[in-house]
Amino acid sequence: xxxxxxxxxxxxxxxxxxxxxxxxxxxxxxxxxxxxxxxxxxxxxxxxxxxxxxxxxxxxxxxxxxxxxxxxxxxxx
Numbered sequence: 001x002x003x004x005x006x007x008x009x010x011x012x013x014x015x016x017x018x019x020x021x022x023x024x025x026x027x028x029x030x031x032x033x034x035x036x037x038x039x040x041x042x043x044x045x046x047x048x049x050x051x052x053x054x055x056x057x058x059x060x061x062x063x064x065x066x067x068x069x070x071x072x073x074x075x076x077x
Contacts, residue, residue, distance in 0.1 A: 007032075
């Protein structure tokens with residue numbers, strides 16, 4: 001079911017959005033939906049490869065912390 005939302009923006013922002021929508025041959029409403037979904041999927045969600053890198057980094061940090069606690073390294077100030 002579709003929902004309607006109200007967003008207040010200034011004239012300059014409206015002009016930018018309108019031009020971007022025209023460039024994509026979309027209505028303003030459709031462009032805002034497209035742009036929002038694109039931002040969420042590209043900027044806020046990590047793919048499997050990125051998550052593997054994050055988890056590997058976390059493991060390496062935790063191993064370093066364990067090494068420090070066990071005295072297997074020297075901490076330099």
